[in-house]
Amino acid sequence: xxxxxxxxxxxxxxxxxxxxxxxxxxxxxxxxxxxxxxxxxxxxxxxxxxxxxxxxxxxxxxxxxxxxxxxxxxxxxxxxxxxxxxxxxxxxxxxxxxxxxxxxxxxxxxxxxxxxxx
Numbered sequence: 219x220x221x222x223x224x225x226x227x228x229x230x231x232x233x234x235x236x237x238x239x240x241x242x243x244x245x246x247x248x249x250x251x252x253x254x255x256x257x258x259x260x261x262x263x264x265x266x267x268x269x270x271x272x273x274x275x276x277x278x279x280x281x282x283x284x285x286x287x288x289x290x291x292x293x294x295x296x297x298x299x300x301x302x303x304x305x306x307x308x309x310x311x312x313x314x315x316x317x318x319x320x321x322x323x324x325x326x327x328x329x330x331x332x333x334x335x336x
Contacts, residue, residue: 221261222299238305246283291321
């Protein structure tokens with residue numbers, strides 16, 4: 219069974235990852251979409267260097283476009299759906315704490331909205 223991908227949506231109807239994609243060059247978004255398609259096909263078996271564990275259920279999609287490194291933080295829910303929580307350009311070795319906090323906060327809100335189902 220193939221996995222689905224959805225964008226996290228906040229209470230105001232905003233989709234932060236989708237909005238981030240609108241701010242970066244189109245060809246960079248194209249590369250990210252290619253790796254997202256791999257995530258749909260492979261599901262949680264998508265190997266490193268495309269996906270890696272970050273913390274708890276939080277994972278990162280790893281995309282390189284030239285010298286630019288993008289990360290999309292996501293988690294898989296019980297509906298066989300990956301929820302894209304937060305995206306950013308990575309400029310340091312570790313995931314910055316602020317980026318991690320934003321994704322974790324969104325994941326908790328998303329789970330609460332879905333009735334607490336992980």
